[in-house]
Amino acid sequence: MIEMVKLDNIGEQMERALILVVDDDPLNLVVLKQTLQKYYRVLSASNGQEALDVVSSNTIDLILLDIKMPKMDGYQVLKKLKNSPQTQSIPVIFISANDSHADEAKGLEMGAMDYITKPFSPPIVLVRVKNQLTIKQKNDLLEKLVSIDGLTEINNRRFFDENITKEWRRASRSGEEMSMLLIDIDHFKLFNDNYGHRAGDECLKMVASTLKSLCQRGSDFVARYGGEEFAAVFSPCHLDDAIKQAERLQKAVYDLSIPHKFSSTASVVTISIGVASSNLNGVNSVESLIEMADKGLYLAKDSGRNQVKSYT
Numbered sequence: 001m002i003e004m005v006k007l008d009n010i011g012e013q014m015e016r017a018l019i020l021v022v023d024d025d026p027l028n029l030v031v032l033k034q035t036l037q038k039y040y041r042v043l044s045a046s047n048g049q050e051a052l053d054v055v056s057s058n059t060i061d062l063i064l065l066d067i068k069m070p071k072m073d074g075y076q077v078l079k080k081l082k083n084s085p086q087t088q089s090i091p092v093i094f095i096s097a098n099d100s101h102a103d104e105a106k107g108l109e110m111g112a113m114d115y116i117t118k119p120f121s122p123p124i125v126l127v128r129v130k131n132q133l134t135i136k137q138k139n140d141l142l143e144k145l146v147s148i149d150g151l152t153e154i155n156n157r158r159f160f161d162e163n164i165t166k167e168w169r170r171a172s173r174s175g176e177e178m179s180m181l182l183i184d185i186d187h188f189k190l191f192n193d194n195y196g197h198r199a200g201d202e203c204l205k206m207v208a209s210t211l212k213s214l215c216q217r218g219s220d221f222v223a224r225y226g227g228e229e230f231a232a233v234f235s236p237c238h239l240d241d242a243i244k245q246a247e248r249l250q251k252a253v254y255d256l257s258i259p260h261k262f263s264s265t266a267s268v269v270t271i272s273i274g275v276a277s278s279n280l281n282g283v284n285s286v287e288s289l290i291e292m293a294d295k296g297l298y299l300a301k302d303s304g305r306n307q308v309k310s311y312t
């Protein structure tokens with residue numbers, strides 16, 4: 001029956017998946033690696049700490065995890081993975097000689113996606129790995145779809161709302177300053193009205209991808225905030241550095257040289273930017289940070305557009 005499982009196509013779509021195999025028995029590691037290497041990229045670790053180190057320095061798609069290991073067992077490794085936002089969604093399949101139902105139930109209850117008992121059959125390991133990778137691929141796609149703006153393909157408002165709150169909490173805990181920008185395309189209604197909605201869409205896409213390409217440092221991100229408005233979050237980041245970064249964005253959009261002969265500000269498309277930071281007087285919540293950036297944006301518009309302003 002097992003021989004009838006068609007393995008030739010396994011991993012075709014997921015051949016770039018990176019799998020971590022964790023086992024303190026060198027022979028098991030060799031057999032698992034040989035089995036999986038035909039279809040995937042494989043890394044190995046011979047104890048729990050080594051596994052966590054590998055996970056922290058690689059983008060792992062799936063972990064095959066032994067339970068009985070000295071010092072840190074598989075349950076402890078899984079618990080640590082689940083406790084960290086960076087690693088909690090990596091699917092884990094336990095692979096263990098513990099074959100009692102209680103052990104299996106414990107592993108699954110802790111968040112393992114599957115449980116394979118030793119001695120294992122390589123074809124079954126392959127099929128179960130493939131199943132979990134398929135589920136992960138679909139979950140990743142869904143996750144991406146709900147947080148990406150359909151037109152510009154940068155982060156959407158939902159992503160912004162969730163992540164600015166996360167960054168705010170992180171900055172509050174660490175005592176670091178965080179900054180944000182509210183960015184608005186100048187005279188965009190006139191652009192739309194005169195060049196057409198399609199050209200407007202193209203303009204939004206070009207501006208968005210320029211902003212994104214310049215906001216790639218660490219946990220910085222840019223999102224479409226609504227209509228022709230964008231928002232960027234820099235964390236950690238002082239107000240002065242955020243202003244410098246905003247000026248870079250303003251220049252980069254100007255340098256795109258998208259003609260806008262109906263703008264009274266310049267002959268090309270320009271942006272106005274409001275900057276705020278968590279250290280400003282009166283900023284004590286995400287809402288007040290956004291409000292201050294909005295006041296800065298209003299000031300930039302009021303001062304003639306194509307400007308960067310912070311309201312202090």
Ligand SMILES: Nc1nc2c(ncn2[C@@H]2O[C@H](COP(=O)(O)OP(=O)(O)OP(=O)(O)O)[C@@H](O)[C@H]2O)c(=O)[nH]1
Pocket residue numbers: 151184185186187188189190192196197198199200201204226227228301305
């Ligand atoms: N093409 C296109 N236009 C959009 C989209 N979302 C919003 N807009 C347009 O963006 C324009 C925004 O106009 P306003 O809010 O008056 O802003 P503005 O003309 O840029 O004026 P200032 O900000 O004061 O310089 C409107 O014409 C909207 O229809 C979109 O997804 N595609």
